[in-house]
Amino acid sequence: MYRIAADALIIDNPDAPSQVVLITRKNPPYQGNFALPGGFLEPRETIEKCCIREAKEETSLDVEIVCIIGVYSDPDRDPRGRTVSATYLCKPVGGSVEGSDDAASARWVSLDEVKDLDLAFDHKQMFHDAGLI
Amino acid sequence: MYRIAADALIIDNPDAPSQVVLITRKNPPYQGNFALPGGFLEPRETIEKCCIREAKEETSLDVEIVCIIGVYSDPDRDPRGRTVSATYLCKPVGGSVEGSDDAASARWVSLDEVKDLDLAFDHKQMFHDAGLI
Numbered sequence: 001m002y003r004i005a006a007d008a009l010i011i012d013n014p015d016a017p018s019q020v021v022l023i024t025r026k027n028p029p030y031q032g033n034f035a036l037p038g039g040f041l042e043p044r045e046t047i048e049k050c051c052i053r054e055a056k057e058e059t060s061l062d063v064e065i066v067c068i069i070g071v072y073s074d075p076d077r078d079p080r081g082r083t084v085s086a087t088y089l090c091k092p093v094g095g096s097v098e099g100s101d102d103a104a105s106a107r108w109v110s111l112d113e114v115k116d117l118d119l120a121f122d123h124k125q126m127f128h129d130a131g132l133i
Numbered sequence: 134m135y136r137i138a139a140d141a142l143i144i145d146n147p148d149a150p151s152q153v154v155l156i157t158r159k160n161p162p163y164q165g166n167f168a169l170p171g172g173f174l175e176p177r178e179t180i181e182k183c184c185i186r187e188a189k190e191e192t193s194l195d196v197e198i199v200c201i202i203g204v205y206s207d208p209d210r211d212p213r214g215r216t217v218s219a220t221y222l223c224k225p226v227g228g229s230v231e232g233s234d235d236a237a238s239a240r241w242v243s244l245d246e247v248k249d250l251d252l253a254f255d256h257k258q259m260f261h262d263a264g265l266i
Contacts, residue, residue: 001134001135001136002134002135002136002137002174003134003135004135004137004206004217041135041206041217043208043215044208045208046206046207046208047204047206047217048206068201068203068204070201071180071201071204071219073137073174073179073180073181074179075176075177075178075179082176084137084174084180084217086204086219
């Protein structure tokens with residue numbers, strides 16, 4: 001039995017991506033670090049609904065899923081215990097970026113800037129797997 | 134906390150797919166039904182290793198992952214309890230098809246034939262999502 005999470009890689013324009021929404025984490029682990037918005041699956045929701053809900057809670061954006069990037073399942077990827085993440089490429093369809101819930105803040109960051117940032121967990125790998133950096 | 138499984142959609146040729154490996158299920162639920170090979174994630178393996186291991190155990194084929202098809206997480210998709218499946222398109226790289234372990238049998242089936250079959254769980258949806266039927 002495992003925890004399951006969804007993470008949202010929200011890009012400004014799927015056809016010509018230049019910016020992504022990053023949060024700063026309010027709580028441990030990786031408190032204060034940049035990260036993708038995301039969180040744990042609830043008992044009666046699908047993983048896609050979880051992704052859209054967590055994106056909204058943490059960034060105030062309404063998003064749609066564009067496609068799946070991958071499933072991240074290294075046994076040691078989360079210091080809280082075994083957590084498998086499904087990560088989706090998303091695009092905004094409403095709202096404007098404001099951090100809330102588990103996000104101390106949220107903002108658009110250029111993909112050029114992401115290359116030089118340390119991100120929480122294995123979130124930087126997700127950018128590589130999506131072909132964005 | 135959830136169970137996590139990997140399922141393998143093994144096609145003969147990723148560039149021109151015409152056949153897929155189906156098993157018949159040895160055990161409930163869906164005992165005797167056609168299904169994709171697959172099974173539950175073990176504590177210290179990644180989901181990709183799980184997919185490759187289960188494909189080998191149930192079909193005797195060595196496979197490589199081509200790409201992810203999707204994550205299947207409807208809360209009622211498995212009568213045994215909440216189970217989230219990551220499903221991968223795979224290609225054979227060694228061995229020949231022979232059912233074993235949880236598979237009563239395994240064989241190559243044409244994609245034309247799959248259209249008319251009842252498959253266990255939501256496995257038919259995976260063919261649609263992969264653009265194969």
